[in-house]
Amino acid sequence: MMYGWLWRHLPGPTLVRVLISLVLLAAVVAACFAWLYPAIAPHMPFNETTVGE
Amino acid sequence: MTETPARPRRQSSRGARIAYGVVGVVGELLITLGVLLFGFLVWQLWWTDVQGNRAQAEVVRELVRETPPAPTAGATDSVKIAEPRHDAPPVLEEQSHATTFATMQVPRWDGEPERPISEGTDRATVLDVLGVGHYEGTAMPGDVGNFAVAGHRTTYAKPFNRVAELKKGDPVVVRTSTLDGSAGTDTWYVYRVVSTQIVAPTDVQVIAPVPNEPDEQPTKRMMTMTTCHPMFSARERYIVHLELDYWAPVSSGTPAELVGSTTAKGR
Numbered sequence: 001m002m003y004g005w006l007w008r009h010l011p012g013p014t015l016v017r018v019l020i021s022l023v024l025l026a027a028v029v030a031a032c033f034a035w036l037y038p039a040i041a042p043h044m045p046f047n048e049t050t051v052g053e
Numbered sequence: 054m055t056e057t058p059a060r061p062r063r064q065s066s067r068g069a070r071i072a073y074g075v076v077g078v079v080g081e082l083l084i085t086l087g088v089l090l091f092g093f094l095v096w097q098l099w100w101t102d103v104q105g106n107r108a109q110a111e112v113v114r115e116l117v118r119e120t121p122p123a124p125t126a127g128a129t130d131s132v133k134i135a136e137p138r139h140d141a142p143p144v145l146e147e148q149s150h151a152t153t154f155a156t157m158q159v160p161r162w163d164g165e166p167e168r169p170i171s172e173g174t175d176r177a178t179v180l181d182v183l184g185v186g187h188y189e190g191t192a193m194p195g196d197v198g199n200f201a202v203a204g205h206r207t208t209y210a211k212p213f214n215r216v217a218e219l220k221k222g223d224p225v226v227v228r229t230s231t232l233d234g235s236a237g238t239d240t241w242y243v244y245r246v247v248s249t250q251i252v253a254p255t256d257v258q259v260i261a262p263v264p265n266e267p268d269e270q271p272t273k274r275m276m277t278m279t280t281c282h283p284m285f286s287a288r289e290r291y292i293v294h295l296e297l298d299y300w301a302p303v304s305s306g307t308p309a310e311l312v313g314s315t316t317a318k319g320r
Binding site for chain 1: 287
């Protein structure tokens with residue numbers, strides 16, 4: 001659905017679309033590694049390591 | 054027979070198309086969420102190690118410190134072995150927050166790099182980025198009392214990943230670095246494991262000056278390592294208590310404990 005819509009709106013032949021998709025995917029992964037995951041990591045239950053002393 | 058179902062089918066096919074559309078989008082969102090969560094695991098369990106190891110190796114490399122002397126000409130050993138000393142060792146003053154003042158090496162953990170030890174135990178400024186953290190207010194290396202440190206077990210370069218391999222009598226070598234202007238001299242402190250225990254995160258008496266005896270006056274030179282337990286969880290803490298075996302100035306040589314670990318495999 002969403003991805004189908006994205007696929008239909010990508011320009012060019014299949015090979016170009018595949019390449020653009022891979023670039024987009026890489027960008028999303030990079031953004032997650034750089035900002036999203038570090039931001040949510042402190043809120044994960046297994047990361048509650050400090051006790052008040 | 055053929056006409057009657059034709060109408061409702063056309064109606065239901067339009068309704069069905071919308072319903073399928075919604076289900077399809079929700080399904081794709083859920084799949085995306087699953088992939089993102091998997092990505093989080095990859096980041097937490099792998100990428101934080103890659104980054105942490107890189108950063109911690111850099112911290113150790115940038116430490117301004119004395120180099121142990123090379124062996125005298127004609128000696129058979131590859132390095133000069135430091136003479137163990139059992140008198141009162143020099144003790145570094147407690148440093149400011151997030152300052153790296155020492156490193157530690159564990160011969161039992163063959164293949165693990167030398168880890169920096171920095172002041173403080175909060176995650177954002179010390180444990181996640183600098184490796185091993187020194188509990189503020191506890192003794193400094195070599196001092197009477199309890200030199201207590203914390204490190205991650207499974208993430209952020211996991212300096213204490215192999216803590217459960219430590220056995221009674223195993224050496225842990227702490228090396229202070231003072232050449233950046235701190236008062237003191239670069240010193241090796243060789244601690245040996247005396248006991249291990251698993252406690253609840255709230256059992257903070259394990260880092261008391263006399264471990265587990267918060268009201269006692271310390272007479273021994275102890276060290277305590279704390280990390281998470283079980284692995285991939287923060288439900289409990291794995292604790293290793295050590296006592297100072299001997300110390301030696303870095304300028305006098307290298308502790309024998311470290312020579313075996315760098316040259317002989319499988320010790």
